[in-house]
Amino acid sequence: MSRNEIRVRRTISPGQIARHRNYSKLMARHSRYLKMKRSIIALVYVLILVLMIMLYMLVRKAEHERKLHPEKYKTTASFEPRDANYFPQIPIAIGITAE
Amino acid sequence: MTEAEIQYEYAILERSKRNPNAFGELYEKYFDRIFNFIYRQTDDEELTDDLCSQTFLSALKNIGHYEFRGVPFSAWLYKIASNEVNKHYRKKKNNKVFSIEEVRVRELFEQANEDWDEEILQKLLQYFKELPTDMLQVLELRFFEDKDFKEIAFILDITESGAKMRTYRALDRLRKNFNLRIKYDVKE
Numbered sequence: 615m616s617r618n619e620i621r622v623r624r625t626i627s628p629g630q631i632a633r634h635r636n637y638s639k640l641m642a643r644h645s646r647y648l649k650m651k652r653s654i655i656a657l658v659y660v661l662i663l664v665l666m667i668m669l670y671m672l673v674r675k676a677e678h679e680r681k682l683h684p685e686k687y688k689t690t691a692s693f694e695p696r697d698a699n700y701f702p703q704i705p706i707a708i709g710i711t712a713e
Numbered sequence: 714m715t716e717a718e719i720q721y722e723y724a725i726l727e728r729s730k731r732n733p734n735a736f737g738e739l740y741e742k743y744f745d746r747i748f749n750f751i752y753r754q755t756d757d758e759e760l761t762d763d764l765c766s767q768t769f770l771s772a773l774k775n776i777g778h779y780e781f782r783g784v785p786f787s788a789w790l791y792k793i794a795s796n797e798v799n800k801h802y803r804k805k806k807n808n809k810v811f812s813i814e815e816v817r818v819r820e821l822f823e824q825a826n827e828d829w830d831e832e833i834l835q836k837l838l839q840y841f842k843e844l845p846t847d848m849l850q851v852l853e854l855r856f857f858e859d860k861d862f863k864e865i866a867f868i869l870d871i872t873e874s875g876a877k878m879r880t881y882r883a884l885d886r887l888r889k890n891f892n893l894r895i896k897y898d899v900k901e
Contacts, residue, residue, distance in 0.1 A: 618809045618810070618841075618842060618844070619809065619811070620811050620812075620813065621756050621810060621812040621813070622814075622815050622818070623756060623814060623815075624814065624815070625814045625817075626752060626758075628745060631744070631749070634758070634761070634762040635744050635748075637741070639766070640766060640769055640770060640773070641733065643766070644733055644770060644773050644774070647770070647774060
């Protein structure tokens, strides 16, 4: 069953329609929309800028910390094998071993 | 609509992209038609006022994206209006209303005065009520708005052959049910 409701009515007169025609109201709504759009764009730019400044400051702070306490941030560990046989010989193919 | 008229409207649109005040001419030209189109689908003056205003506002907002696609600018406005009406019904979850002017129904069936009684009208209303929404939309655009199939296809986002098929199917059903002469093709 269809969900449409069908009604019969009289033709609406041009005078009745003219009551609803208001271009200045439309333009006012449009300029409000443009203002809001510009504000949102400005806000997004400001947020991006703030975020970038915060990131820059964090990086600067981390670099400063590293300079003050270099031992705390030492990450490279020297690797010395305990004996020559540390690396086991790997069979390259069946029955053949590396020299 | 002639090629010159389409070009003239396109020039206004190009101006409107730079200066929204230029859009006023198109607003004045199409307001009545869009208002009637929406009113037919709402039967509520205040709601139609809101949706109509929203339609023109959306048109103004998106005028920068408008591209000429072989149909008059009005088809774009009808498409926006149709989307606004659908959006309203989706939000409210109400039954869709189609309010038809009795005069236009008579015109559609070429029954100006004679052999037209209340009984036939009620039967027709029942018939329209049982039609699926997509067929009703096509009939509305074709016979009450005098749109050609290309424009109907653009407005409803369907193919041209799809629009023709829907119209002819609805009219065939109408012919079978009623012994009325239908104004089959307003224009081709």
